[in-house]
Amino acid sequence: xxxxxxxxxxxxxxxxxxxxxxxxxxxxxxxxxxxxxxxxxxxxxxxxxxxxxxxxxxxxxxxxxxxxxxxxxxxxxxxxxxxxxxxxxxxxxxxxxxxxxxxxxxxxxxxxxxxxxxxxxxxxxxxxxxxxxxxxxxxxxxxxxxxxxxxxxxxxxxxxxxxxxxxxxxxxxxxxxxxxxxxxxxxxxxxxxxxxxxxxxxxxxxxxxxxxxxxxxxxxxxxxxxxxxx
Amino acid sequence: xxxxxxxxxxxxxxxxxxxxxxxxxxxxxxxxxxxxxxxxxxxxxxxxxxxxxxxxxxxxxxxxxxxxxxxxxxxxxxxxxxxxxxxxxxxxxxxxxxxxxxxxxxxxxxxxxxxxxxxxxxxxxxxxxxxxxxxxxxxxxxxxxxxxxxxxxxxxxxxxxxxxxxxxxxxxxxxxxxxxxxxxxxxxxxxxxxxxxxxxxxxxxxxxxxxxxxxxxxxxxxxxxxxxxxxxxxxxxxxxxxxxxxxxxxxxxxxxxxxxxxxxxxxxxxxxxxxxxxxxxxxxxxxxxxxxxxxxxxxxxxxxxxxxxxxxxxxxxxxx
Numbered sequence: 001x002x003x004x005x006x007x008x009x010x011x012x013x014x015x016x017x018x019x020x021x022x023x024x025x026x027x028x029x030x031x032x033x034x035x036x037x038x039x040x041x042x043x044x045x046x047x048x049x050x051x052x053x054x055x056x057x058x059x060x061x062x063x064x065x066x067x068x069x070x071x072x073x074x075x076x077x078x079x080x081x082x083x084x085x086x087x088x089x090x091x092x093x094x095x096x097x098x099x100x101x102x103x104x105x106x107x108x109x110x111x112x113x114x115x116x117x118x119x120x121x122x123x124x125x126x127x128x129x130x131x132x133x134x135x136x137x138x139x140x141x142x143x144x145x146x147x148x149x150x151x152x153x154x155x156x157x158x159x160x161x162x163x164x165x166x167x168x169x170x171x172x173x174x175x176x177x178x179x180x181x182x183x184x185x186x187x188x189x190x191x192x193x194x195x196x197x198x199x200x201x202x203x204x205x206x207x208x209x210x211x212x213x214x215x216x217x218x219x220x221x222x223x224x225x226x227x228x229x230x
Numbered sequence: 231x232x233x234x235x236x237x238x239x240x241x242x243x244x245x246x247x248x249x250x251x252x253x254x255x256x257x258x259x260x261x262x263x264x265x266x267x268x269x270x271x272x273x274x275x276x277x278x279x280x281x282x283x284x285x286x287x288x289x290x291x292x293x294x295x296x297x298x299x300x301x302x303x304x305x306x307x308x309x310x311x312x313x314x315x316x317x318x319x320x321x322x323x324x325x326x327x328x329x330x331x332x333x334x335x336x337x338x339x340x341x342x343x344x345x346x347x348x349x350x351x352x353x354x355x356x357x358x359x360x361x362x363x364x365x366x367x368x369x370x371x372x373x374x375x376x377x378x379x380x381x382x383x384x385x386x387x388x389x390x391x392x393x394x395x396x397x398x399x400x401x402x403x404x405x406x407x408x409x410x411x412x413x414x415x416x417x418x419x420x421x422x423x424x425x426x427x428x429x430x431x432x433x434x435x436x437x438x439x440x441x442x443x444x445x446x447x448x449x450x451x452x453x454x455x456x457x458x459x460x461x462x463x464x465x466x467x468x469x470x471x472x473x474x475x476x477x478x479x480x481x482x483x484x485x486x487x488x489x490x491x492x493x494x495x496x497x498x499x500x501x502x503x504x505x506x507x508x509x510x511x512x513x514x515x516x517x518x519x520x521x522x523x524x525x526x527x528x529x530x531x532x533x534x535x536x537x538x539x540x541x542x543x544x545x546x547x548x549x550x
Binding site: 091 | 404406408409420421422423424426427429430431432433434435437438441
Protein backbone atom coordinates (compact mmCIF):
# COMPACT_ATOMS: atom_id res chain seq x y z
CA UNK A 1 0.00 0.00 0.00
CA UNK A 2 2.80 2.32 1.05
CA UNK A 3 4.89 1.29 -1.97
CA UNK A 4 1.95 2.00 -4.24
CA UNK A 5 1.50 5.45 -2.69
CA UNK A 6 5.16 6.27 -3.20
CA UNK A 7 4.92 5.02 -6.73
CA UNK A 8 1.95 7.26 -7.58
CA UNK A 9 3.64 10.25 -5.93
CA UNK A 10 6.70 9.70 -8.11
CA UNK A 11 4.49 9.36 -11.13
CA UNK A 12 2.70 12.64 -10.33
CA UNK A 13 6.02 14.37 -9.75
CA UNK A 14 7.43 13.15 -13.03
CA UNK A 15 4.26 14.25 -14.89
CA UNK A 16 4.53 17.66 -13.25
CA UNK A 17 8.20 17.87 -14.21
CA UNK A 18 7.37 16.90 -17.78
CA UNK A 19 4.60 19.52 -17.96
CA UNK A 20 6.99 22.10 -16.56
CA UNK A 21 9.68 21.11 -19.04
CA UNK A 22 7.17 21.21 -21.89
CA UNK A 23 6.01 24.66 -20.79
CA UNK A 24 9.60 25.84 -20.61
CA UNK A 25 10.32 24.33 -24.01
CA UNK A 26 7.28 26.09 -25.49
CA UNK A 27 8.31 29.35 -23.86
CA UNK A 28 11.87 28.94 -25.12
CA UNK A 29 10.55 28.18 -28.59
CA UNK A 30 8.32 31.27 -28.48
CA UNK A 31 11.23 33.45 -27.38
CA UNK A 32 13.43 31.86 -30.03
CA UNK A 33 10.87 32.56 -32.77
CA UNK A 34 10.37 36.12 -31.44
CA UNK A 35 14.12 36.66 -31.44
CA UNK A 36 14.50 35.26 -34.97
CA UNK A 37 11.81 37.63 -36.28
CA UNK A 38 13.32 40.58 -34.45
CA UNK A 39 16.85 39.83 -35.67
CA UNK A 40 15.62 39.52 -39.25
CA UNK A 41 13.89 42.90 -38.96
CA UNK A 42 16.94 44.45 -37.33
CA UNK A 43 19.25 43.25 -40.14
CA UNK A 44 16.85 44.70 -42.69
CA UNK A 45 16.72 48.03 -40.82
CA UNK A 46 20.52 48.17 -40.51
CA UNK A 47 20.77 47.60 -44.27
CA UNK A 48 18.82 50.85 -44.88
CA UNK A 49 20.99 53.02 -42.66
CA UNK A 50 19.63 56.57 -42.66
CA UNK A 51 18.32 56.29 -46.23
CA UNK A 52 14.57 56.31 -46.82
CA UNK A 53 13.32 52.75 -47.07
CA UNK A 54 11.29 51.32 -49.89
CA UNK A 55 7.62 51.08 -48.68
CA UNK A 56 7.56 47.32 -49.35
CA UNK A 57 10.74 46.79 -47.29
CA UNK A 58 9.33 49.00 -44.55
CA UNK A 59 6.09 47.02 -44.49
CA UNK A 60 8.02 43.73 -44.43
CA UNK A 61 10.23 44.82 -41.52
CA UNK A 62 7.15 46.09 -39.65
CA UNK A 63 5.49 42.74 -40.22
CA UNK A 64 8.52 40.88 -38.82
CA UNK A 65 8.60 43.03 -35.69
CA UNK A 66 4.84 42.63 -35.24
CA UNK A 67 5.25 38.85 -35.54
CA UNK A 68 8.03 39.00 -32.98
CA UNK A 69 5.74 40.86 -30.58
CA UNK A 70 3.06 38.19 -31.02
CA UNK A 71 5.43 35.68 -29.41
CA UNK A 72 7.03 38.06 -26.89
CA UNK A 73 4.61 40.97 -26.39
CA UNK A 74 6.69 42.77 -23.75
CA UNK A 75 10.08 42.62 -25.46
CA UNK A 76 11.31 46.24 -25.11
CA UNK A 77 13.75 46.12 -28.01
CA UNK A 78 11.01 44.89 -30.39
CA UNK A 79 8.68 47.61 -29.09
CA UNK A 80 11.41 50.21 -29.68
CA UNK A 81 12.05 48.83 -33.17
CA UNK A 82 8.34 48.98 -34.00
CA UNK A 83 8.16 52.59 -32.75
CA UNK A 84 11.20 53.49 -34.89
CA UNK A 85 9.64 51.89 -37.97
CA UNK A 86 6.40 53.75 -37.36
CA UNK A 87 8.34 57.02 -37.21
CA UNK A 88 9.95 56.17 -40.55
CA UNK A 89 6.50 55.50 -42.00
CA UNK A 90 5.30 58.78 -40.54
CA UNK A 91 8.16 60.65 -42.26
CA UNK A 92 7.09 59.23 -45.64
CA UNK A 93 3.30 59.51 -45.15
CA UNK A 94 1.32 61.78 -47.46
CA UNK A 95 -1.94 61.59 -45.50
CA UNK A 96 -1.90 63.89 -42.43
CA UNK A 97 -4.35 61.70 -40.49
CA UNK A 98 -2.29 58.58 -41.16
CA UNK A 99 0.90 60.42 -40.16
CA UNK A 100 -0.62 61.48 -36.83
CA UNK A 101 -1.94 57.94 -36.21
CA UNK A 102 1.54 56.50 -36.86
CA UNK A 103 3.14 59.01 -34.49
CA UNK A 104 0.52 58.19 -31.85
CA UNK A 105 1.17 54.47 -32.23
CA UNK A 106 4.95 54.99 -32.07
CA UNK A 107 4.45 56.99 -28.88
CA UNK A 108 2.54 54.17 -27.21
CA UNK A 109 5.15 51.61 -28.30
CA UNK A 110 7.99 53.73 -26.88
CA UNK A 111 5.93 54.12 -23.69
CA UNK A 112 5.42 50.34 -23.38
CA UNK A 113 9.13 49.76 -24.01
CA UNK A 114 9.98 52.21 -21.23
CA UNK A 115 7.75 50.31 -18.80
CA UNK A 116 9.98 47.28 -19.42
CA UNK A 117 13.27 49.16 -19.69
CA UNK A 118 12.91 52.50 -17.89
CA UNK A 119 16.61 53.34 -18.05
CA UNK A 120 16.89 53.49 -21.86
CA UNK A 121 18.01 57.10 -22.40
CA UNK A 122 17.66 56.97 -26.20
CA UNK A 123 14.09 55.76 -25.84
CA UNK A 124 13.21 58.63 -23.51
CA UNK A 125 14.60 61.01 -26.13
CA UNK A 126 12.54 59.29 -28.83
CA UNK A 127 9.46 59.53 -26.66
CA UNK A 128 10.04 63.29 -26.37
CA UNK A 129 10.61 63.55 -30.13
CA UNK A 130 7.34 61.74 -30.80
CA UNK A 131 5.53 64.24 -28.56
CA UNK A 132 7.03 66.96 -30.77
CA UNK A 133 5.66 65.19 -33.87
CA UNK A 134 2.27 65.07 -32.18
CA UNK A 135 2.58 68.83 -31.62
CA UNK A 136 2.18 68.28 -27.86
CA UNK A 137 4.81 70.65 -26.47
CA UNK A 138 3.86 70.04 -22.86
CA UNK A 139 5.45 69.21 -19.52
CA UNK A 140 5.46 65.47 -20.34
CA UNK A 141 7.74 66.22 -23.29
CA UNK A 142 10.14 68.27 -21.19
CA UNK A 143 10.23 65.64 -18.44
CA UNK A 144 11.02 62.90 -21.04
CA UNK A 145 13.86 65.11 -22.28
CA UNK A 146 15.12 65.58 -18.71
CA UNK A 147 15.00 61.80 -18.06
CA UNK A 148 17.00 61.19 -21.21
CA UNK A 149 19.65 63.67 -20.11
CA UNK A 150 19.80 62.17 -16.59
CA UNK A 151 20.08 58.57 -17.74
CA UNK A 152 22.53 58.68 -20.61
CA UNK A 153 23.66 62.03 -21.93
CA UNK A 154 26.54 60.28 -23.70
CA UNK A 155 24.60 57.30 -25.09
CA UNK A 156 24.79 56.76 -28.83
CA UNK A 157 22.28 59.01 -30.59
CA UNK A 158 21.12 60.79 -27.43
CA UNK A 159 23.12 64.06 -27.72
CA UNK A 160 21.91 64.58 -31.32
CA UNK A 161 18.24 64.04 -30.43
CA UNK A 162 18.64 66.19 -27.32
CA UNK A 163 20.07 68.95 -29.53
CA UNK A 164 17.11 68.82 -31.89
CA UNK A 165 14.62 68.77 -29.03
CA UNK A 166 16.46 71.42 -27.05
CA UNK A 167 16.68 73.84 -29.93
CA UNK A 168 13.07 73.26 -31.01
CA UNK A 169 11.82 73.83 -27.46
CA UNK A 170 14.35 76.47 -26.38
CA UNK A 171 11.82 79.21 -25.51
CA UNK A 172 9.87 76.77 -23.27
CA UNK A 173 12.85 75.44 -21.35
CA UNK A 174 14.12 76.54 -17.95
CA UNK A 175 17.73 77.63 -17.32
CA UNK A 176 18.82 74.16 -16.07
CA UNK A 177 17.55 72.38 -19.13
CA UNK A 178 19.10 75.00 -21.41
CA UNK A 179 22.43 74.46 -19.70
CA UNK A 180 22.11 70.71 -20.29
CA UNK A 181 21.34 71.29 -23.96
CA UNK A 182 24.41 73.49 -24.35
CA UNK A 183 26.42 70.74 -22.62
CA UNK A 184 25.00 68.18 -25.08
CA UNK A 185 26.04 70.50 -27.92
CA UNK A 186 29.62 70.58 -26.63
CA UNK A 187 29.63 66.81 -26.15
CA UNK A 188 28.21 66.21 -29.60
CA UNK A 189 30.75 68.64 -31.10
CA UNK A 190 33.62 66.66 -29.57
CA UNK A 191 32.27 63.44 -31.03
CA UNK A 192 31.12 64.68 -34.45
CA UNK A 193 31.55 68.43 -34.93
CA UNK A 194 30.06 68.50 -38.43
CA UNK A 195 26.79 66.87 -37.34
CA UNK A 196 26.55 69.11 -34.29
CA UNK A 197 27.19 72.16 -36.49
CA UNK A 198 24.58 71.03 -39.02
CA UNK A 199 21.97 70.64 -36.27
CA UNK A 200 22.77 74.05 -34.75
CA UNK A 201 22.73 75.66 -38.19
CA UNK A 202 19.35 74.12 -39.05
CA UNK A 203 17.90 76.17 -36.16
CA UNK A 204 20.08 79.22 -36.84
CA UNK A 205 21.53 78.95 -33.30
CA UNK A 206 24.95 80.46 -33.98
CA UNK A 207 24.65 82.21 -30.61
CA UNK A 208 25.09 78.80 -28.94
CA UNK A 209 27.72 77.46 -31.31
CA UNK A 210 30.12 80.38 -31.41
CA UNK A 211 31.16 79.80 -27.78
CA UNK A 212 32.15 76.18 -28.34
CA UNK A 213 35.76 75.65 -29.44
CA UNK A 214 35.08 72.57 -31.57
CA UNK A 215 32.41 74.44 -33.54
CA UNK A 216 34.01 77.86 -33.83
CA UNK A 217 36.13 76.86 -36.82
CA UNK A 218 33.14 75.48 -38.71
CA UNK A 219 30.95 78.43 -37.88
CA UNK A 220 33.69 81.04 -38.38
CA UNK A 221 31.97 83.18 -41.04
CA UNK A 222 28.58 82.90 -39.39
CA UNK A 223 30.08 83.73 -35.98
CA UNK A 224 31.70 86.88 -37.34
CA UNK A 225 28.38 87.88 -38.86
CA UNK A 226 26.60 87.01 -35.63
CA UNK A 227 28.98 89.09 -33.48
CA UNK A 228 28.62 92.03 -35.88
CA UNK A 229 24.82 91.99 -35.71
CA UNK A 230 24.99 91.52 -31.94
CA UNK B 231 -6.87 87.26 -100.52
CA UNK B 232 -5.30 90.66 -101.10
CA UNK B 233 -2.58 92.27 -98.97
CA UNK B 234 -5.08 94.08 -96.72
CA UNK B 235 -7.01 90.84 -96.16
CA UNK B 236 -3.82 88.96 -95.29
CA UNK B 237 -2.80 91.73 -92.89
CA UNK B 238 -6.26 91.52 -91.25
CA UNK B 239 -5.99 87.73 -90.80
CA UNK B 240 -2.44 88.01 -89.44
CA UNK B 241 -3.53 90.73 -87.01
CA UNK B 242 -6.32 88.47 -85.71
CA UNK B 243 -3.81 85.63 -85.30
CA UNK B 244 -1.42 87.93 -83.41
CA UNK B 245 -4.28 89.01 -81.16
CA UNK B 246 -4.90 85.36 -80.33
CA UNK B 247 -1.29 85.15 -79.11
CA UNK B 248 -1.44 88.39 -77.11
CA UNK B 249 -0.25 87.98 -73.48
CA UNK B 250 -3.02 86.79 -71.19
CA UNK B 251 -2.70 89.80 -68.88
CA UNK B 252 -3.80 92.10 -71.69
CA UNK B 253 -6.87 89.95 -72.15
CA UNK B 254 -7.33 89.74 -68.39
CA UNK B 255 -6.22 86.11 -68.03
CA UNK B 256 -3.88 85.54 -65.09
CA UNK B 257 -3.25 81.87 -65.75
CA UNK B 258 -4.79 78.48 -66.38
CA UNK B 259 -5.66 75.27 -64.58
CA UNK B 260 -2.88 72.80 -65.33
CA UNK B 261 -4.29 69.69 -63.69
CA UNK B 262 -7.33 68.77 -61.59
CA UNK B 263 -8.39 65.67 -59.72
CA UNK B 264 -11.56 65.22 -57.65
CA UNK B 265 -13.95 68.08 -57.01
CA UNK B 266 -12.51 71.55 -57.36
CA UNK B 267 -14.53 74.72 -57.86
CA UNK B 268 -13.43 78.16 -59.03
CA UNK B 269 -15.28 81.34 -58.32
CA UNK B 270 -14.70 84.80 -59.69
CA UNK B 271 -15.27 87.46 -57.03
CA UNK B 272 -18.69 86.93 -55.46
CA UNK B 273 -19.97 85.10 -58.53
CA UNK B 274 -21.24 81.54 -58.67
CA UNK B 275 -18.64 78.78 -58.29
CA UNK B 276 -18.15 76.45 -61.23
CA UNK B 277 -16.36 73.12 -61.42
CA UNK B 278 -12.75 73.67 -62.47
CA UNK B 279 -11.28 71.51 -65.20
CA UNK B 280 -7.88 71.32 -66.85
CA UNK B 281 -7.45 74.11 -69.38
CA UNK B 282 -9.81 76.60 -67.68
CA UNK B 283 -8.35 80.09 -67.53
CA UNK B 284 -8.72 82.44 -64.57
CA UNK B 285 -8.38 86.14 -63.84
CA UNK B 286 -7.34 88.08 -60.73
CA UNK B 287 -10.03 87.90 -58.05
CA UNK B 288 -10.63 84.19 -58.67
CA UNK B 289 -10.81 81.75 -55.74
CA UNK B 290 -10.19 78.01 -55.88
CA UNK B 291 -11.85 75.61 -53.43
CA UNK B 292 -10.95 71.93 -53.22
CA UNK B 293 -13.30 69.38 -51.64
CA UNK B 294 -12.21 66.42 -49.50
CA UNK B 295 -11.06 64.56 -52.63
CA UNK B 296 -9.99 67.56 -54.74
CA UNK B 297 -6.51 68.62 -55.81
CA UNK B 298 -5.54 71.25 -58.33
CA UNK B 299 -2.38 72.68 -59.89
CA UNK B 300 -2.54 76.10 -61.53
CA UNK B 301 -0.01 78.04 -63.54
CA UNK B 302 0.22 81.81 -63.92
CA UNK B 303 1.36 83.66 -67.00
CA UNK B 304 4.76 84.54 -65.48
CA UNK B 305 5.41 80.87 -64.70
CA UNK B 306 4.37 80.99 -61.04
CA UNK B 307 2.79 77.72 -59.86
CA UNK B 308 0.40 76.81 -57.08
CA UNK B 309 -0.80 73.36 -56.02
CA UNK B 310 -3.64 72.82 -53.56
CA UNK B 311 -4.37 69.78 -51.38
CA UNK B 312 -7.91 68.63 -50.45
CA UNK B 313 -10.05 70.88 -48.22
CA UNK B 314 -8.13 74.00 -49.20
CA UNK B 315 -9.05 77.43 -50.51
CA UNK B 316 -6.87 79.91 -52.38
CA UNK B 317 -7.65 83.44 -53.54
CA UNK B 318 -5.81 85.40 -56.22
CA UNK B 319 -6.18 88.88 -54.79
CA UNK B 320 -4.20 90.70 -57.43
CA UNK B 321 -2.20 89.64 -60.44
CA UNK B 322 -0.77 91.79 -63.18
CA UNK B 323 1.90 90.60 -65.54
CA UNK B 324 3.43 92.60 -68.33
CA UNK B 325 6.09 90.59 -70.21
CA UNK B 326 7.78 93.83 -71.24
CA UNK B 327 7.72 95.57 -67.87
CA UNK B 328 9.07 93.75 -64.79
CA UNK B 329 8.41 96.72 -62.48
CA UNK B 330 4.79 96.91 -63.55
CA UNK B 331 4.07 93.27 -62.65
CA UNK B 332 2.84 92.04 -59.27
CA UNK B 333 1.25 89.05 -57.59
CA UNK B 334 -0.78 88.83 -54.35
CA UNK B 335 -2.15 85.41 -53.46
CA UNK B 336 -3.81 84.29 -50.20
CA UNK B 337 -4.19 80.81 -48.81
CA UNK B 338 -7.52 80.99 -46.98
CA UNK B 339 -7.34 77.47 -45.52
CA UNK B 340 -5.70 74.11 -46.11
CA UNK B 341 -2.32 73.43 -47.68
CA UNK B 342 -0.69 74.80 -50.78
CA UNK B 343 2.70 74.76 -52.46
CA UNK B 344 3.90 77.85 -54.32
CA UNK B 345 6.70 78.08 -56.83
CA UNK B 346 7.74 81.53 -58.03
CA UNK B 347 7.91 82.54 -61.67
CA UNK B 348 9.65 85.55 -63.18
CA UNK B 349 7.75 88.09 -61.03
CA UNK B 350 9.05 86.42 -57.85
CA UNK B 351 12.60 86.15 -59.19
CA UNK B 352 12.73 89.71 -60.55
CA UNK B 353 10.43 91.89 -58.51
CA UNK B 354 10.40 90.32 -55.05
CA UNK B 355 8.75 93.28 -53.37
CA UNK B 356 5.77 92.88 -55.68
CA UNK B 357 5.31 89.20 -54.88
CA UNK B 358 3.24 88.57 -51.74
CA UNK B 359 1.77 85.41 -50.27
CA UNK B 360 -0.57 85.47 -47.30
CA UNK B 361 -1.84 82.72 -45.01
CA UNK B 362 -4.03 83.90 -42.15
CA UNK B 363 -2.00 86.38 -40.13
CA UNK B 364 1.21 85.60 -42.04
CA UNK B 365 2.51 87.64 -44.91
CA UNK B 366 5.27 85.80 -46.69
CA UNK B 367 8.02 87.64 -48.53
CA UNK B 368 9.73 85.02 -50.62
CA UNK B 369 13.48 85.09 -51.04
CA UNK B 370 13.56 81.97 -53.13
CA UNK B 371 11.58 79.63 -55.21
CA UNK B 372 9.54 76.98 -53.55
CA UNK B 373 7.41 77.16 -50.39
CA UNK B 374 4.62 75.19 -48.75
CA UNK B 375 2.01 77.04 -46.70
CA UNK B 376 -0.54 75.56 -44.34
CA UNK B 377 -3.42 77.50 -42.82
CA UNK B 378 -5.69 75.88 -40.29
CA UNK B 379 -8.18 78.46 -39.03
CA UNK B 380 -10.09 75.78 -37.09
CA UNK B 381 -7.07 74.88 -34.92
CA UNK B 382 -6.35 78.13 -33.02
CA UNK B 383 -5.61 79.74 -36.38
CA UNK B 384 -2.34 77.85 -36.77
CA UNK B 385 -0.31 78.77 -39.82
CA UNK B 386 2.85 77.07 -40.97
CA UNK B 387 5.33 77.88 -43.70
CA UNK B 388 7.96 75.39 -44.90
CA UNK B 389 10.61 76.35 -47.44
CA UNK B 390 11.51 73.64 -49.93
CA UNK B 391 14.05 75.81 -51.74
CA UNK B 392 15.29 79.36 -51.20
CA UNK B 393 14.18 81.43 -48.24
CA UNK B 394 11.26 83.39 -46.86
CA UNK B 395 10.57 86.15 -44.40
CA UNK B 396 7.37 85.56 -42.46
CA UNK B 397 5.87 88.78 -41.21
CA UNK B 398 3.11 89.13 -38.66
CA UNK B 399 1.85 92.07 -36.64
CA UNK B 400 3.97 90.74 -33.74
CA UNK B 401 7.28 90.31 -35.55
CA UNK B 402 9.03 88.39 -38.25
CA UNK B 403 11.10 85.25 -38.68
CA UNK B 404 13.43 84.10 -41.45
CA UNK B 405 12.97 80.59 -42.80
CA UNK B 406 15.64 78.94 -44.97
CA UNK B 407 15.73 75.89 -47.22
CA UNK B 408 14.55 72.76 -45.39
CA UNK B 409 13.15 74.79 -42.49
CA UNK B 410 9.64 75.52 -41.26
CA UNK B 411 8.05 77.95 -38.81
CA UNK B 412 4.58 78.03 -37.28
CA UNK B 413 2.47 80.54 -35.45
CA UNK B 414 -0.96 80.92 -33.96
CA UNK B 415 -3.13 83.95 -34.52
CA UNK B 416 -2.11 86.78 -32.22
CA UNK B 417 1.23 85.24 -31.31
CA UNK B 418 4.81 85.66 -32.45
CA UNK B 419 6.01 83.08 -34.95
CA UNK B 420 8.07 80.24 -33.52
CA UNK B 421 11.76 80.21 -34.44
CA UNK B 422 12.50 78.27 -37.61
CA UNK B 423 13.55 74.62 -37.33
CA UNK B 424 14.23 71.75 -39.70
CA UNK B 425 11.23 70.18 -41.42
CA UNK B 426 12.17 66.81 -39.88
CA UNK B 427 11.00 68.14 -36.51
CA UNK B 428 7.71 69.54 -37.84
CA UNK B 429 4.47 68.01 -36.55
CA UNK B 430 3.49 64.76 -38.28
CA UNK B 431 0.51 66.35 -40.07
CA UNK B 432 2.70 69.15 -41.46
CA UNK B 433 5.33 66.69 -42.73
CA UNK B 434 2.61 64.65 -44.45
CA UNK B 435 1.18 67.74 -46.19
CA UNK B 436 4.67 68.74 -47.36
CA UNK B 437 5.30 65.20 -48.66
CA UNK B 438 1.96 65.13 -50.42
CA UNK B 439 2.61 68.47 -52.14
CA UNK B 440 6.17 67.45 -52.99
CA UNK B 441 4.75 64.45 -54.84
CA UNK B 442 2.50 66.71 -56.96
CA UNK B 443 3.71 66.79 -60.53
CA UNK B 444 4.20 70.44 -61.49
CA UNK B 445 5.10 71.94 -64.87
CA UNK B 446 8.21 74.07 -65.38
CA UNK B 447 8.01 77.55 -63.78
CA UNK B 448 8.82 79.69 -66.82
CA UNK B 449 6.38 82.10 -68.53
CA UNK B 450 3.64 80.85 -70.83
CA UNK B 451 1.11 82.14 -73.31
CA UNK B 452 -2.02 81.43 -71.28
CA UNK B 453 -4.42 80.65 -74.12
CA UNK B 454 -2.23 78.10 -75.89
CA UNK B 455 -1.00 76.47 -72.66
CA UNK B 456 -4.60 76.19 -71.46
CA UNK B 457 -5.55 74.50 -74.75
CA UNK B 458 -2.62 72.10 -74.34
CA UNK B 459 -3.61 71.29 -70.73
CA UNK B 460 -7.21 70.61 -71.84
CA UNK B 461 -6.03 68.46 -74.75
CA UNK B 462 -3.70 66.47 -72.49
CA UNK B 463 -6.50 65.89 -69.96
CA UNK B 464 -8.76 64.77 -72.83
CA UNK B 465 -6.04 62.43 -74.11
CA UNK B 466 -5.56 60.92 -70.64
CA UNK B 467 -9.29 60.23 -70.36
CA UNK B 468 -9.46 58.73 -73.86
CA UNK B 469 -6.39 56.56 -73.18
CA UNK B 470 -7.86 55.32 -69.88
CA UNK B 471 -11.14 54.46 -71.64
CA UNK B 472 -9.26 52.60 -74.40
CA UNK B 473 -7.19 50.67 -71.85
CA UNK B 474 -10.34 49.69 -69.96
CA UNK B 475 -11.77 48.13 -73.15
CA UNK B 476 -8.73 46.86 -75.08
CA UNK B 477 -10.84 45.14 -77.77
CA UNK B 478 -12.80 48.27 -78.66
CA UNK B 479 -11.27 49.63 -81.88
CA UNK B 480 -13.29 52.85 -81.83
CA UNK B 481 -12.02 53.80 -78.39
CA UNK B 482 -8.44 53.02 -79.40
CA UNK B 483 -8.75 55.17 -82.51
CA UNK B 484 -10.26 58.00 -80.45
CA UNK B 485 -7.44 57.71 -77.92
CA UNK B 486 -4.80 57.88 -80.65
CA UNK B 487 -6.50 60.92 -82.17
CA UNK B 488 -6.69 62.60 -78.74
CA UNK B 489 -3.03 61.84 -78.08
CA UNK B 490 -1.87 63.32 -81.38
CA UNK B 491 -4.09 66.38 -80.83
CA UNK B 492 -2.55 66.80 -77.35
CA UNK B 493 0.96 66.42 -78.74
CA UNK B 494 0.26 69.08 -81.40
CA UNK B 495 -1.28 71.46 -78.80
CA UNK B 496 1.70 70.91 -76.47
CA UNK B 497 4.17 71.62 -79.28
CA UNK B 498 2.40 74.89 -80.10
CA UNK B 499 2.21 75.87 -76.41
CA UNK B 500 5.90 75.04 -75.88
CA UNK B 501 6.95 77.10 -78.92
CA UNK B 502 4.90 80.09 -77.80
CA UNK B 503 6.05 79.71 -74.18
CA UNK B 504 9.68 79.75 -75.34
CA UNK B 505 8.99 83.00 -77.24
CA UNK B 506 7.23 84.47 -74.18
CA UNK B 507 10.17 83.52 -71.98
CA UNK B 508 12.61 85.11 -74.40
CA UNK B 509 10.50 88.29 -74.44
CA UNK B 510 10.53 88.38 -70.63
CA UNK B 511 14.28 87.82 -70.40
CA UNK B 512 14.97 90.51 -73.01
CA UNK B 513 12.74 92.90 -71.04
CA UNK B 514 14.94 92.39 -67.96
CA UNK B 515 13.22 89.60 -66.03
CA UNK B 516 15.45 87.13 -64.19
CA UNK B 517 15.12 83.45 -64.90
CA UNK B 518 13.43 81.75 -61.94
CA UNK B 519 15.38 79.01 -60.17
CA UNK B 520 14.14 75.48 -60.76
CA UNK B 521 11.87 74.33 -57.94
CA UNK B 522 12.76 71.54 -55.53
CA UNK B 523 12.01 67.95 -56.61
CA UNK B 524 11.88 69.04 -60.25
CA UNK B 525 14.25 66.67 -62.04
CA UNK B 526 12.50 63.75 -63.73
CA UNK B 527 14.19 61.30 -61.35
CA UNK B 528 13.18 63.32 -58.32
CA UNK B 529 9.63 63.70 -59.60
CA UNK B 530 9.38 60.00 -60.37
CA UNK B 531 10.74 58.96 -57.00
CA UNK B 532 8.67 61.62 -55.23
CA UNK B 533 5.51 60.17 -56.74
CA UNK B 534 6.44 56.71 -55.45
CA UNK B 535 7.96 57.72 -52.14
CA UNK B 536 8.22 61.31 -51.01
CA UNK B 537 11.57 61.70 -49.36
CA UNK B 538 12.04 63.98 -46.40
CA UNK B 539 14.79 66.47 -47.02
CA UNK B 540 16.67 65.88 -43.83
CA UNK B 541 17.87 62.65 -42.24
CA UNK B 542 15.39 60.68 -40.21
CA UNK B 543 15.31 61.46 -36.56
CA UNK B 544 14.56 58.93 -33.83
CA UNK B 545 16.32 56.23 -35.81
CA UNK B 546 19.91 56.87 -34.77
CA UNK B 547 21.71 54.02 -33.06
CA UNK B 548 20.03 50.80 -31.97
CA UNK B 549 17.57 49.54 -33.04
CA UNK B 550 17.05 51.66 -36.15
